[in-house]
Amino acid sequence: MSWHHKLKGRMVVQLAKAMPSAYNRFTLKLTENKKDKVxxxxxxxxxxxxxxxxxxxxxxxxxxxxxxxxxxxxxxxxxxxxxxxxxxxxxxxxxxxxxxxxxxxxxxxxxxxxxxxxxxxxxxxxxxxxxxxxxxxxxxxxxxxxxxxxxxxxxxxxxxxxxxxxxx
Amino acid sequence: MVSLIPGIAEKLNIPRAFMSGFKLGRPCGEPFDFETRQEVVHQMLKLATEPAGKIVHLE
Structure with a gap:
């Protein structure tokens, strides 16, 4: 399914370039909240x-x-x-x-x-x-x-x- | 670590985050700007000597 990953990659790159704030919000939302402190x-x-x-x-x-x-x-x-x-x-x-x-x-x-x-x-x-x-x-x-x-x-x-x- | 997205370091509890302020794909500055690159490395090393829990921005 490499075409699927290629398409997904292009969409992510375009989102980051065209709408960096939306990309940041998207990434932040998907980031797990870690409780442990190093x-x-x-x-x-x-x-x-x-x-x-x-x-x-x-x-x-x-x-x-x-x-x-x-x-x-x-x-x-x-x-x-x-x-x-x-x-x-x-x-x-x-x-x-x-x-x-x-x-x-x-x-x-x-x-x-x-x-x-x-x-x-x-x-x-x-x-x-x-x-x-x-x-x-x-x-x-x-x-x-x-x-x-x-x-x-x-x-x-x-x-x-x-x-x-x-x-x- | 270098972090590019505000809020990520806090959410992941990264012990020491350096917000370089550059764009995705260029975390340590623009191509062939080796002076900035050296400064980024310098700032990261300086941050490594600080107590955990610190988030700093490129000076």
Whole structure:
């Protein structure tokens, strides 16, 4: 049923572009009200922190399998090492206009700027476990139940202290 | 995390949200505006040092 997903994707992109307020209200209405509060705090100076970048904008390496955007949801993830060049990246997503991200991947995945922060000594290092996800789904349960624990485990094993999340 | 839609961070109880003020598909600024991109990363890192529950806007 890929035509169905293509059509839905085009409608969502057009709604976001033509009526951003309506799109925001629509998204907010469908967002689940979470009761639990996450109170984790940084346990060291920023200069000693190892930092990972996570994006839900469908970023992955060109050599990796693209996300299955034309489906009811792709709950897999891709690992993007710290030294990856932007020319090695690709964007696969149908629920936002990827026109800008396709010409400059850093717009949704500012990995070079995070590396620059490390080079300037603002942080200790950039993780090799930077994560690309495909957030284009109205059913986040599988991302929460299946994807998140695996990603969190990888970040912990890589001694990550801060995870920066960027949407599409 | 960068958040683009007002109200989402509060509803999801996101511990630290950075409202970048940019449009959907361009959460960290316009293409090839690397100065803004660096500032977004800087602001996110600064926010990471703050207590949970904070929502800030691009300075």
């Amino acid at each position: 109170g984790a705090s940084l346990d060291r100076p920023l200069e000693e922190a190892r930092v990972a970048l996570i994006t839900s904008a469908g970023v992955h390496m060109k050599k990796d399998e693209p996300f299955d955007a034309l489906s009811d949801g792709d709950y897999s993830f891709r690992i993007i090492p710290a030294d990856t060049g932007v020319e090695e990246l690709e964007v696969t997503h149908i629920y936002y206009d990827t026109k800008h991200a396709n010409v400059d991947k850093t717009i949704v995945f500012p990995l070079p700027q995070l590396r620059e922060s490390a080079a300037q000594g603002k942080i200790r290092s950039v993780s090799d476990m930077n994560i690309g996800l495909n957030g284009g789904t109205l059913k986040p349960e599988r991302h929460e139940r299946e994807t998140t624990p695996v990603v969190v485990d990888l970040l912990k094993k890589d001694n990550v202290n801060i995870a920066l999340l960027v949407p599409g």
